[in-house]
Amino acid sequence: MLKQGERICPCCGKPLYLIPPTEELLPNRFGVSKNGVPFYLISDLRYIPYTMKPKSMSEFNSEVLSKDIKIGYNSLLYRGNTANGRHDQGRYKIIAVPRAEKMLEHNLLMFPAMYVAVFFCRNCGAKLALNFYPASVFDSIGFLGVFAFSILFVFQRQLTAVALAFFCLFSLIVLATLLSCVFVKLFMSNFVVTDLRDNMIIPKTELSISRNGLKRIFLYRSNIYETELDGERFYLYLTEKSKSDLKLHVCGIDGEPERLLALIREKQECGETVTLPLTFEGKPVGTAEVTEIF
Helix, strand or coil, X not given: CCCCCCCECCCCCCECCEECCCCCCCHHHEEECCCCCEEEECCCCCCCCCCCCCCCCCCCCHHHHHCCCCCCCCXXXXXXXXXXXXXXXXXXXXXXXXXHHHHHHCCCCCCCXXXXXXXXXXXXXCEEEECCCHHHHHHCHHHHHHHHHHHHHHHCHHHHHXXXXXXXXXXXXXXXXXXXXXXXXXXXXXXXXXXXXXCEECCCCCEEEECCCCCHHHCCCCCEEEEEECCEEEEEEEEEECCCEEEEEECCCCCHHHHHHHHHHHHHHCCCCCEEEEEECCEEEEEEEEEEEC
């Protein structure tokens, strides 16, 4: 997973710069408060990668979009007020756009609390999401409970048996999460395309390649590979994989899929076996034979 500006958008194939929602990009979840602060309904916490569970895990209470509310520029999870000044029972799951913008500017995508941020590709306007978000464990109530008991172990040594167990569990969770973040950083592009309700969208498959000779450590759905054919560079998004082959989407909205398929087809009609050299974020993956084009 590369840094801001080095990533590639799975839709347009251009350098990926993330922007927060606008009313045009997120019409079903966007509102403006009574005091003029734009906000949107946030996504719910997701523990399972999109490539394992593509259906949305988010629920949206759009009632707040039509209410006369006042929020601050840094608001997150707004709680409404009743006529007598008491707090409502429920909370509206919203975030102010200025706060979301600051979160994206700091580029802390893999840090806790970033699950609330909805973002889009600045170039093509595609709605994207993190496929795997290891830091979600730090945002869970269960983790906070384990953390509390771990603190108990530090300050009250007499609770050694129970608190020590929680402290060990806390340490294992933190270690596993940190290792997962390193794994994502090294071996996953980690962006998927989603619709306005957070369902995963699988891009159209244009070609299939053999996975023989390719390094398995880089073969994860939603990964983006760079290849070159006849001096032209293309980006390929892994949509499906099996034991023998990989199905790929050609990233691009300016005719890139058509150009690559035309080049492959031309060579195949001349009796050539077409092979594509693949790299993942600058690291060699191997050379793959094109087995089918769609």
